[in-house]
Amino acid sequence: MLTIQSNVSLKKYNTFGIDASARYLVEVDSDEDIQTLLQLPDVQTLPKLILGGGSNLLLTQDFNGLVVKINIKGISTAKEDRDSVWVRVGAGENWHEFVLYCVERGLAGLENLSLIPGTVGAAPMQNIGAYGVEIKDTFDRLEAVEIATGQKRIFTNEECRFGYRDSIFKNEAKGEYIICNVQFKLQKTPTFHVAYGDIQKTLDQMGVKELSIKAISDAVIKIRRSKLPDPAEIGNAGSFFKNPEIPADRYNELKAVDPEIPGYILSDEVVKVPAGWLIEQCGWKGKRFGAIGVHARQALVLVNYGGGKGNDIRQLAEKIQTSVEEQFGIHLHTEVNFV
Structure with missing residues (x-):
């Protein structure tokens, strides 16, 4: 059952902690929720702001429309072969928690992207990256709902037109789709990326003798915590x-x-x-x-x-x-x- 709230403070929905308000806000837990929402006549005419973790957002004014908070959860194995595992993830999953999920299972490719704030659904929009690795390196496909029609569409890696902190969702398709889930192709045998930034130096300081994706993840977390403020505090x-x-x-x-x-x-x-x-x-x-x-x-x-x-x-x-x-x-x- 969808509940549309009125005159909602967005302070807890953005990591800047800006106390702007939304005329309406609704939280969705599934693809079907999104499609049902988009069929409502009153909703079709409203400006829409799609919100994940609110970690890449600066609210400069109140939003006179509908904020759609994406809470779609779930992590599952879509397929697997000798070398790779394709993992399907709900757009509302916390990005860092998903990275740790992969590290714990020995699935390589995302460890350099540890501790980046936000949700999985927002990651391909921005083509997030850190320490020599970007989403596009492991991204396989995503499923999204077109806002104008309510129809589902699959975007491949090529169709997302990834660039430096950029994708089709920030350009030609901006504001046209709601991402529901994302699929990544991860490796059973890792390729380590330690040359960028202070990763190797930090690994040495940590006394790491045998390189692993967990060691790299731990090093990245240590570096990020030393340099970047926790949004929960500032x-x-x-x-x-x-x-x-x-x-x-x-x-x-x-x-x-x-x-x-x-x-x-x-x-x-x-x-x-x-x-x-x-x-x-x-x-x-x-x-x-x-x-x-x-x-x-x-x-x-x-x-x-x-x-x-x-x-x-x-x-x-x-x-x-x-x-x-x-x-x-x-x-x-x-x-x-x-x-």
């Missing part, structure tokens, strides 16, 4: 900006001026520069402005200390973008979605 949405990818010629020009500028060579033509480093060089790290600010340990994270407004955080982000562009000639794109 409101935030993790990395607020994408790491910019710039032409190699431009990177070399910047390095000639400042030899300390870090960069990850993606190809002969493209270098990725850490956005947090750029922001820190502009003097923003640890700055506080009343109820909001830039985190003291990680300049890539904007925070709400309590009672902050979404619009204030948005304006802070715009000031940071302007200062980085003025100093380095690089435009930072946001990873967080504004509503």
